[in-house]
Amino acid sequence: MTMMTAKEYEESLRKLRLQVYMFGERIENVVDHPIIRPSMNAVAKTYELAHSPEHEDLMTAVSHITGKKINRFTHIHQNVGDLVKKSKMGRLLGRETGCCFQRCVGMDTLNALSIVTYNIDSKYGTAYYPRFLKYLEYIQENDLMVDGAMTDPKGHRGLAPHQQPDPDAFLRVVEERKDGIVVRGAKAHQTGAVNSHEVVVMPTLSMRKEDADYAVSFALPSDAEGITYIMGRQSCDTRKLEGGTMDQGNILFGGHEALVVFDNVFVPWDRVFMFREVDFSGQLVETFAAYHRQSYACKVGVGDVLIGAAQTIAEYNGADKASHIRDKIVEMNHLNETLYCGCIACASEGHKEPSGTYCVNILLANVHKHNVTRFPFELSRLAQDIAGGLMVTLPSEKDLRSPDTGRWIRKYFKANPNVPAENRMRILRLIENLTLGTAAVGYLTESIHGAGSPQAQRIMISRRVNLAEKQRAAKKLCGIED
Amino acid sequence: MKPRVRIKYCGGCNPKYDRVALVEELKARLRGTVAWASSDADPCDMVVAVQGCETACADLTAFAAYEIYPITCPEDLERLIEEMRMKG
Numbered sequence: 001m002t003m004m005t006a007k008e009y010e011e012s013l014r015k016l017r018l019q020v021y022m023f024g025e026r027i028e029n030v031v032d033h034p035i036i037r038p039s040m041n042a043v044a045k046t047y048e049l050a051h052s053p054e055h056e057d058l059m060t061a062v063s064h065i066t067g068k069k070i071n072r073f074t075h076i077h078q079n080v081g082d083l084v085k086k087s088k089m090g091r092l093l094g095r096e097t098g099c100c101f102q103r104c105v106g107m108d109t110l111n112a113l114s115i116v117t118y119n120i121d122s123k124y125g126t127a128y129y130p131r132f133l134k135y136l137e138y139i140q141e142n143d144l145m146v147d148g149a150m151t152d153p154k155g156h157r158g159l160a161p162h163q164q165p166d167p168d169a170f171l172r173v174v175e176e177r178k179d180g181i182v183v184r185g186a187k188a189h190q191t192g193a194v195n196s197h198e199v200v201v202m203p204t205l206s207m208r209k210e211d212a213d214y215a216v217s218f219a220l221p222s223d224a225e226g227i228t229y230i231m232g233r234q235s236c237d238t239r240k241l242e243g244g245t246m247d248q249g250n251i252l253f254g255g256h257e258a259l260v261v262f263d264n265v266f267v268p269w270d271r272v273f274m275f276r277e278v279d280f281s282g283q284l285v286e287t288f289a290a291y292h293r294q295s296y297a298c299k300v301g302v303g304d305v306l307i308g309a310a311q312t313i314a315e316y317n318g319a320d321k322a323s324h325i326r327d328k329i330v331e332m333n334h335l336n337e338t339l340y341c342g343c344i345a346c347a348s349e350g351h352k353e354p355s356g357t358y359c360v361n362i363l364l365a366n367v368h369k370h371n372v373t374r375f376p377f378e379l380s381r382l383a384q385d386i387a388g389g390l391m392v393t394l395p396s397e398k399d400l401r402s403p404d405t406g407r408w409i410r411k412y413f414k415a416n417p418n419v420p421a422e423n424r425m426r427i428l429r430l431i432e433n434l435t436l437g438t439a440a441v442g443y444l445t446e447s448i449h450g451a452g453s454p455q456a457q458r459i460m461i462s463r464r465v466n467l468a469e470k471q472r473a474a475k476k477l478c479g480i481e482d
Numbered sequence: 483m484k485p486r487v488r489i490k491y492c493g494g495c496n497p498k499y500d501r502v503a504l505v506e507e508l509k510a511r512l513r514g515t516v517a518w519a520s521s522d523a524d525p526c527d528m529v530v531a532v533q534g535c536e537t538a539c540a541d542l543t544a545f546a547a548y549e550i551y552p553i554t555c556p557e558d559l560e561r562l563i564e565e566m567r568m569k570g
Contacts, residue, residue, distance in 0.1 A: 054502055054532075057540050058493025088495030088539075095496075304496070340496075 002068050003060070004143040006048040010040065013195065017223045020194050020258075022231040030194050034240045036231070038254030042101040043145055043195045045093060045253070046073055058089045064356075065137050073103045074140045076114045077358040083347035087297040091340065094301020098434065100255035100442035102192025104298065106146025108291035109200045110136060111357055113217065113273055116284045118355030120277050128273050129355065135219055135271065139198065147196035147222065149187035149260060150288060152204040161207065161214040171201060171262060172213040173275070180268040181275065183216065186261045191450075193258040194229050196222045201262075203274070206282030215281040217274035218267045226265035232257040236437040246397035246426055249433020255442045286460070290346075290362040292451035293369030297343035302434065302443050303336035303379055309431050310383040316424045317388060318416045328382045335375045342368030363464035370457040373448045380435035380444060391428045392436075400425065485569050487512075488519040488526035488548075490540055497534025499556050505532060508559060512566055528569070530562065 004012065013031050020027045027033055031040055050059040050071045061075035061082065062068070077083050086107070093101045114136070117128035139146060152161075155169025164170065171185025187201065200219045207215040220227065234256070239247045248254075274280060311329055314320040346364035353359050384391065390413070399405045400422060413421040433439045448454060475482065489505055508530070509518065519526035528549040531540050536554050551562055 053489065054491040055494050057491060058495060084539075085493065088493055092493065092495045 001142055002140070003050055003071055004047050005051060006044040009044050009047045009143075009145070012197065013040065016197070018194055018229060019223075019227065020229045020231065027231075035237055036194060036256060038099075038240065038248075038250070038252065039102065039192065039256040040195050042097045042099055042253040042255060043103055043192060045097055046101055046103045047071070047143070049093070049096070055092065058085050058092055061085075063137075063140050065133060066140065068140070070140045071143050073107045073145075074110070074136075074143060075107070076111055076136065077350070078356070079358055080348060080350045083294070083350040083358055083360055084344060087294060087340075087343040087347045090295055090297030090343070091301040091304070094298035095304040096301070097253040098250050098302055098305040098430070099253045099439050100191060100298065100446065101253075102195060102255060103145055104295040105148040105191055105292065106196070106198075106200070108288055108295055109146060109148030109150075109202065110139065111291050111359075112202070112284055112288035113200070114357045115287050115353045115355050115359060116280055117273050118353075118357075119283065120274065120280050122354065123280075124277065126277075131270060132273055135273075142197075144197040145192070145195060146219075147190055147193045147199040147260075148288070148292075149190055149193075149199050149201045150204050150285070151188050151190075153186055153188050153259075154204065161211045170204065170211075170214045171216070173216050174213075174264065177266075180266055181216070181218070181272060183218070183262050183265050183267060186259060188259050189232070189449075190229075190258050190260045191255065191446075193222070193260050194231070194256065198222055199227070199260065200273075202284055202288060203281040205285055207278040209278055212276040212278050215274060215276050215278040217272070217284060219271045219273070220265065220267060224265055226263045228261040228263065230259040230261065232259065234438040234441045236433070239438075242398075244397040244401075246400070246422075246429055249429040249431075249437050250439055254438055257441070286362070287359065289452050289456070289460075290360050290365045293365040293372075293457070294343055294346050294360045296369050296372040296447065296451065297340070299372050299376055299443065299447055300336055300340045300343065302439070303332070303339065303376065306379055306383050306431070306434050306443075307332045307336060309427050309434070310386045312427045313387045313424070313431060316416050316419045316427060319386075325386055328386055332379050332382050335379055339368070339371055339375055342371055363461065366457040366460040366464065369451055370454060370461065373454045373457070376443050376447045380440075383431050384435055387428055387431045391432050394425060394428055394432075397425075484515065484517045485528060485566075486517045486519050486524070486526045487566070488524070488529045488545070489532060490529050490542065490545060491532045492534050492538070492540035494534050499534070501532050501534055504553065504556055504559060505530075508563065511563055515567055516569070 020030050049055040059072055060069050061072045063070045064078050113132050117132040121129045152170040155164040161170035168185045173181050174184045175182035199222050202217045203215050245251055314325050319325050346360040346368055349361035350358045400409050410421045434443055529545045531550050531552045533554045
């Protein structure tokens with residue numbers, strides 16, 4: 001097969017037998033569920049654009065294993081150009097969907113494993129790397145969507161995994177068999193989990209020898225026996241159940257997160273990529289995190305949408321010529337393009353690892369992600385400032401359609417005489433969606449905590465920055481000789 | 483014989499103009515003057531590289547043997563049409 005179309009991707013999901021729960025009930029038809037389907041649409045876009053001549057240059061790559069044309073989301077970066085294209089692809093998809101398209105986490109997981117499995121083998125003489133390459137070829141050949149699962153529920157934050165009152169607070173190995181291992185635990189905040197064909201688990205932090213059972217990485221089909229998905233709620237999510245075409249804001253796309261429970265799940269050895277090599281758990285976490293921090297290029301694309309919406313509502317309000325509005329639009333662009341600088345810089349300054357995989361510049365990736373924890377909030381504040389208070393007091397689509405109230409809404413919510421009130425309502429709903437509705441999950445809170453909370457980046461920045469060299473430069477200029 | 487032209491787009495991460503609309507206009511205005519190669523497998527004589535901005539990052543390594551006509555902005559269209567008509 002090698003590259004699925006969007007339609008083939010959707011049909012492939014229908015064949016999965018996932019155990020998914022939402023609002024306390026089992027969901028039998030996951031693909032068509034109105035709250036989940038927009039998130040499936042967003043992933044489907046990653047398949048659709050790979051077949052589009054005007055986007056294939058970013059969306060596809062040549063497999064270093066088979067030489068075949070593949071979807072870039074299944075590719076292992078072979079040079080700095082691949083890293084740069086990954087950032088550009090993120091911006092493209094962020095702008096096309098206006099939300100999280102969920103597929104970068106799997107790509108980042110595969111790339112991190114391509115480095116760390118090689119390094120484990122080099123130290124211990126294990127055979128994880130050839131095993132991983134075989135798995136990678138399976139993913140590439142079938143163009144599968146992978147959920148990269150790192151974040152454990154973590155229990156008491158002050159205790160190590162083996163010290164937890166409930167030992168399952170971190171996912172762990174509970175049984176070792178001749179043919180594989182049995183694991184138990186959970187992974188939280190799993191973006192795109194029920195839109196995935198595969199789930200690849202990694203440890204969530206650097207482990208010590210007492211935590212050996214927690215230093216495990218493996219892959220499973222997403223519908224493996226013993227896996228249960230419990231969907232997370234999003235602000236305004238039930239608007240998608242109302243059947244209208246306006247109040248959702250983004251009427252096509254969305255994201256989702258789920259708690260994924262592993263209840264004594266069997267993993268065959270040929271899908272295990274780390275088993276009690278505690279000294280490599282930290283390297284896997286840091287490598288994955290660096291790639292995933294680069295992946296926040298997608299927020300630049302979502303920022304493009306928000307800036308476009310802010311400019312549009314300014315025009316619809318008749319305020320676009322006001323100097324302070326124009327200045328706010330400039331500020332929004334300044335912030336958004338500054339984010340873009342970071343994700344391009346960490347890719348352009350990438351380097352080759354011993355396995356041959358190219359890795360981003362870890363310092364710059366962390367700086368980029370740290371900016372992402374802040375700038376979308378300022379962009380959102382500016383967009384809300386430009387939009388005006390009507391954004392949060394606007395009546396519903398049903399009121400607009402009602403014969404009793406619609407004429408008043410059309411009359412009193414018209415501002416620019418050339419723009420119907422409905423269009424003004426639509427763009428306001430989109431800004432609401434992005435800055436405090438369902439898309440704010442991805443654009444704001446996930447921008448803080450996804451791929452590591454701000455403090456994690458500050459730790460990495462302090463570790464990676466070369467302070468001694470900066471001091472040497474300063475001292476030399478002012479004549480200090482130590 | 484009409485020259486065969488292949489369109490090669492950049493990835494379109496942040497294009498400054500509507501690349502697809504520009505190509506549609508190009509095709510409409512050159513109708514009957516050139517033939518369009520529709521896939522990598524089709525033989526062609528020249529390549530129009532449709533770049534969304536001045537960075538011009540479309541991967542053209544597969545077309546090294548061909549004459550390449552770059553477009554990086556809508557203003558390039560008239561020049562390109564003129565050159566194509568001279569070839570045709």
